[in-house]
Amino acid sequence: MRRLLSIALLTTALLPGAAGAQALTCEVPTTIPRPKPDLPTASQPARRLPIGGYTLAITWSPEFCRTRRDDPAARLQCGTTNRFGFALHGLWPDGVGKDWPQYCRATAILPRHVIRQHLCATPSPQLLQHEWAKHGTCMTGYTPQRYFAQSTGMFARLRFPDMAALSRGPVTAGQLAEAVAAANQGIRAEMMRITTTRQGWLDEIWLCTDMSFRYVGCPGHQGGVAPSTPIQIWRGGRG
Numbered sequence: 001m002r003r004l005l006s007i008a009l010l011t012t013a014l015l016p017g018a019a020g021a022q023a024l025t026c027e028v029p030t031t032i033p034r035p036k037p038d039l040p041t042a043s044q045p046a047r048r049l050p051i052g053g054y055t056l057a058i059t060w061s062p063e064f065c066r067t068r069r070d071d072p073a074a075r076l077q078c079g080t081t082n083r084f085g086f087a088l089h090g091l092w093p094d095g096v097g098k099d100w101p102q103y104c105r106a107t108a109i110l111p112r113h114v115i116r117q118h119l120c121a122t123p124s125p126q127l128l129q130h131e132w133a134k135h136g137t138c139m140t141g142y143t144p145q146r147y148f149a150q151s152t153g154m155f156a157r158l159r160f161p162d163m164a165a166l167s168r169g170p171v172t173a174g175q176l177a178e179a180v181a182a183a184n185q186g187i188r189a190e191m192m193r194i195t196t197t198r199q200g201w202l203d204e205i206w207l208c209t210d211m212s213f214r215y216v217g218c219p220g221h222q223g224g225v226a227p228s229t230p231i232q233i234w235r236g237g238r239g
Contacts, residue, residue, distance in 0.1 A: 017161045018183045024083040026120035029076075032112060035129035040103040044134075050102050051138065052096040052217065056154050056207045057089035060163075063201050069152045077123035085163060088130035089204060091151035093138045098221050104138035114144050121152040154213065159183040167233035174227025180205065189195040191215045193224030194231065202233045 040046045064087070067076035077084060094100050110132060115125045122128050128148070135145035163178035173196070176188035193206040208218035218224075225231070 018161060018197075019085070020132065020156070020159060024085065026082050026084075026123070028116060028119050031124050032115055032119070034112075035115070035125045036190060037109065038126075039147050040132035044102065046103040047099065047101050049095045049099060049101040049137070051093040051101060051211065053094045053211060054209045054213060055092045055094055055222070056151065056209065057092060057204055058086045058155065058207075059089045059204050060202045060233070061072075061085060061087045062236045063197065063203060066201075066234055073126065076119065076125070082123065084123065086160065086205070087123055088151060088155040089127070090122070090135055091147070092135045094208075096109060101138040102134045107137050110144055113190070114148065116154055120147045121155055125166045137233070150213070158207075163233060166233060167235045169232065171233070172227060173225045173229045173231050176202070176233075177205075177227065178230065187215050189227070190217045192216050193222050194229075195224050196229070196231050198233055200230065202231050 061077060061084035065074065065084075068078045072076065076082065077087065092100065110125075110129050115128055117123070118128060122131065127183040129228070131151075132144050132147060136142055136144065139147060143149075154198045161183050164174060166179060173194035174189060176194055177192050180192065181189045185209070191208055194202070195204045195206065197203050206218070206224060207224065208216055208222060210216045
């Protein structure tokens with residue numbers, strides 16, 4: 001028997017144009033694929049560096065799924081009746097400079113109950129394994145449970161503007177950031193970076209925090225497109 005999580009976005013009715021970050025509908029199957037180990041490589045080596053802050057990365061799911069509906073690895077997110085707006089990519093420790101820590105210690109495969117608990121935020125067992133192995137292991141004193149509780153808690157508190165209206169554009173990266181900031185008290189446009197595909201479609205939003213997970217202005221080297229960059233927002237369907 002499957003567990004169906006249908007999350008009604010009540011904030012839409014209470015505050016027109018604003019919605020929560022959670023999935024609109026998320027069905028978690030009884031059998032969850034076991035992730036493979038995620039290990040450092042020559043191109044992605046272990047780096048044990050001091051942490052200077054964090055980035056909360058969220059993915060625009062319609063764009064991610066645009067060409068992945070037949071990909072078995074993305075089935076839960078893209079190939080079922082599940083519906084996602086933004087999905088949580090991960091919480092990334094940043095370095096003091098341009099380099100960041102990663103793969104700080106060896107780790108076992110995540111327990112199934114931890115994966116199940118967080119699949120409606122990050123709908124991929126393998127991505128959950130990757131985020132813990134690459135990023136969470138660098139956070140001193142953190143267990144998988146604590147790491148994902150921190151990231152999914154931050155994600156769940158975010159609110160978003162009417163993305164369907166924004167998708168009908170035209171809109172710039174800066175205007176999207178301003179719209180997200182307006183929906184979230186205490187967040188300003190300069191506290192996030194907008195990333196796009198090579199074709200200019202919205203890919204992700206990265207929100208910058210300090211060591212206490214308070215949102216702060218992003219450093220100049222953080223990446224993303226310039227605020228003046230025109231962007232497109234894919235609403236759904238096949239590419």
